[in-house]
Amino acid sequence: MKILVANIGSTSLKWRLFDFSNNAERLLHKGGFERVADYPKAIEDCLAQLKDAGALANESELAAVGFKTVIAKDVTGCVRLDERVLGAMEAYNGLAPAHNPPYITGIRLFGKRMPGVPLVGLFETAFYQFAPEAMMRYAVPDAWRDIGIRRWGFHGASHKFIAERSAELLGRNDVAERVRKLYVDGGKTSVNGTSLRVISCHLGGSSSVTGINSGVAIGTSMGMSPQSGLPQNNRVGDLDAEAIPYAVKTLGITNEEAQRQLTKESGLKGISGVSNDIRDVHKAVADGNAKAKLALDVYVASARHWIGSYFFEMGGADAIVFTAGIGENDFAIRSGICAGLEGLGIELDAALNASTRATETVLSKPSSRVKLLVIPTNEELVVARETKRLLESSRN
Ligand code: ADP
Numbered sequence: 001m002k003i004l005v006a007n008i009g010s011t012s013l014k015w016r017l018f019d020f021s022n023n024a025e026r027l028l029h030k031g032g033f034e035r036v037a038d039y040p041k042a043i044e045d046c047l048a049q050l051k052d053a054g055a056l057a058n059e060s061e062l063a064a065v066g067f068k069t070v071i072a073k074d075v076t077g078c079v080r081l082d083e084r085v086l087g088a089m090e091a092y093n094g095l096a097p098a099h100n101p102p103y104i105t106g107i108r109l110f111g112k113r114m115p116g117v118p119l120v121g122l123f124e125t126a127f128y129q130f131a132p133e134a135m136m137r138y139a140v141p142d143a144w145r146d147i148g149i150r151r152w153g154f155h156g157a158s159h160k161f162i163a164e165r166s167a168e169l170l171g172r173n174d175v176a177e178r179v180r181k182l183y184v185d186g187g188k189t190s191v192n193g194t195s196l197r198v199i200s201c202h203l204g205g206s207s208s209v210t211g212i213n214s215g216v217a218i219g220t221s222m223g224m225s226p227q228s229g230l231p232q233n234n235r236v237g238d239l240d241a242e243a244i245p246y247a248v249k250t251l252g253i254t255n256e257e258a259q260r261q262l263t264k265e266s267g268l269k270g271i272s273g274v275s276n277d278i279r280d281v282h283k284a285v286a287d288g289n290a291k292a293k294l295a296l297d298v299y300v301a302s303a304r305h306w307i308g309s310y311f312f313e314m315g316g317a318d319a320i321v322f323t324a325g326i327g328e329n330d331f332a333i334r335s336g337i338c339a340g341l342e343g344l345g346i347e348l349d350a351a352l353n354a355s356t357r358a359t360e361t362v363l364s365k366p367s368s369r370v371k372l373l374v375i376p377t378n379e380e381l382v383v384a385r386e387t388k389r390l391l392e393s394s395r396n
Contacts, residue, residue, distance in 0.1 A: 001063045002028070002056065003387050005380040006046075008067065008106035010098065011035055013042045017055050018384040025381065029055040039106060043113050059114045066387035067107060068157055068379060069121035070099040073148065077126045077183045078386040080394075081107050081119040095148055095225060120387040122183075127156035127163075127210070128217050130187050135219035135313075153220035155202045157379040159210040162200040162321050165375050167215060169360065170319060172196050179215040183386060184393050187216050197314040199307050202377065203333065204324030205276075206232045209303060211310025218313060221306040227263065230302045231295075233276035236266035237302060271295035278326055278333070300336040307337065311344070319371040320346070328358040328376050338372065345369025 001021060007014040014032030018025060031049055036042045050056040067081065072088035079085055086104050093100045111119055128136065128151070136151040138144070160179060167175035175196045178189040191214045198212040207230040210220040221229030231237040244258050253261075261270075269276040272295035274284045284292035311317050321327075322334055331353045338348040347368035356363060356374050364372035 001388060001391075002061055003064050003066055003384045004050075004062055005066045005068070005383045005387075006106065006110065007032070007380070008103050010102040011037070013039070013046060013106070015046055016380045016384070017050055018381065020384075020388055025385075027381075029053050039109055040113070043109055047113075060116060062114070062117045064118040064120050064387050064391055065110050065114070066383040067103060067119070067121045068124065068383050069103055069107075070096045070124045070154070071152055072100075072123060076123045076129050078120060078122045078390045080390070081111075081121045085121065092148060095152075118391065120390055122157060122383045122386045124154045124156040125152045126183060127160045128153035128220055130182075130216050131219055138223070149224055151220070151223045152225075153208075153210070153217070154222045154226045155206075155208045155210070155220075157382040158202045158323065158377045159200045159208075159212065159217065159220070161377050161379065161382045162202075162323055162375055163198065163212045163215050163217075165360075166198050166200070166319055166321050166373060167196060169362075169373065169375070170196065170371065175215045180385075180389075182215065184389055191215070195314075197317045197319075199310045199314075199317050199320045201303060201307065201320065201322050201327050201337070202324045203230075203303065203322065203327035203330070206235070207299075207303070207324070207326070209306035209310065211314055213314055219310065229306065231271070231299050232267040233278075234264055234267045234269040236262045236270070268295045268299060271298055278330060282330075282332065296333070296336070300333060303333075303337050316345075317370050319373055321373045321375050322363075323375050323377040328374055331356065334363070334372075334374075346372065348372055 003018050005016045012032065012034050013036055016027060017029040019028050029050055033042050047059055071092050072085060073091040075085050075088040086107065089100050089104055107119055138150055140149055164176050164179040167179060172193060174192040178187060178191055181189045195214045200210045200212055202208050206226055208220055208222045211218045227235055228238050248255055248258050268278060268281055272281045272284060272292040274281055274292050281292045281295055285296060307320060326333055334353055335348060338346055345368060347365040348363055349365045353363050358376050361374045362371060363374060
């Protein structure tokens with residue numbers, strides 16, 4: 001069974017082709033185009049590359065095309081992308097203006113190009129659909145909630161990958177199995193052992209922290225939009241609701257300009273004044289730049305704030321997992337996050353931490369009650385797996 005996963009940006013198309021034949025998971029091909037002006041041509045070129053590489057004889061060989069869709073009104077999970085679902089995505093264009101419109105356009109173009117191939121979306125909000133309302137509700141009037149102003153959560157594919165893989169690595173196949181079936185049976189797969197409490201830290205270009213109890217998310221740092229939670233590369237993260245009207249009035253800027261500054265000139269870039277890439281910020285710190293140091297300190301403090309929140313909520317943690325560009329590679333950030341927490345049973349092995357880059361590793365000392373792990377994430381594989389499960393469950 002071959003499944004193509006298409007990652008759609010407003011001017012980019014990236015893909016991975018997976019083959020699930022013979023109970024294996026094989027990546028057959030990956031590629032992409034930036035600065036796409038003609039999307040139908042980009043889809044054509046993608047198919048041509050797959051054929052040239054011998055990965056695909058004909059598009060009719062595709063069991064489905066899977067998409068890491070973001071958010072839709074009253075729809076989540078892993079679903080077939082028909083006009084009803086596309087309409088539900090359109091209804092929430094205002095919540096994800098950078099993501100939903102290009103996805104909707106791209107999905108329609110794929111549908112036109114290959115009408116016989118099922119199109120499937122795994123929504124980024126899916127992983128949080130079972131989180132308690134108390135963890136997801138903002139304290140706003142009902143009318144606000146009714147238009148979608150609540151915590152939704154994002155990075156769902158990544159945190160789900162971590163939920164499954166961490167359970168496997170911790171010897172909890174019962175929990176891993178629950179995670180695998182989450183969108184098929186709604187988390188009803190029973191768990192044999194005690195609860196498994198994992199705090200997943202996706203630290204990358206954008207960052208989020210999610211608390212996961214026995215495979216099910218209990219809450220996440222990102223809220224109504226991917227704008228909240230930790231400071232992002234160039235986006236603000238959490239901000240007091242009064243800040244925008246106050247800045248608009250006091251700085252004499254428009255709402256749109258305020259929004260632009262908060263989404264383009266804030267986060268690590270905004271505080272450091274150096275760059276939106278944490279590697280550049282580290283270099284500036286080494287050169288004695290105090291603003292760059294503050295940017296890293298704010299980032300670490302925010303990560304600790306959210307990790308602490310789920311640690312408390314779950315009555316502790318069995319594991320804290322670091323993933324994505326920063327989480328997998330940046331030992332200084334990992335070490336800052338874990339500093340001084342020995343009293344909570346969190347003991348980082350400093351030498352192992354310093355030498356670990358993007359490979360599955362246990363970073364904690366053997367005596368640490370809380371395991372500290374690096375697990376490279378694989379969001380596209382999650383989309384492909386869920387797409388396969390949806391096809392199989394609708395066949396049965
Ligand atoms: P996204 O998909 O959200 O863009 P990634 O998971 O690809 O995020 O992470 C990208 C970020 O990870 C980069 O902006 C960079 O700051 C950081 N990063 C990548 N490699 C390294 C590294 N070797 N050391 C520290 N940070 C890194």
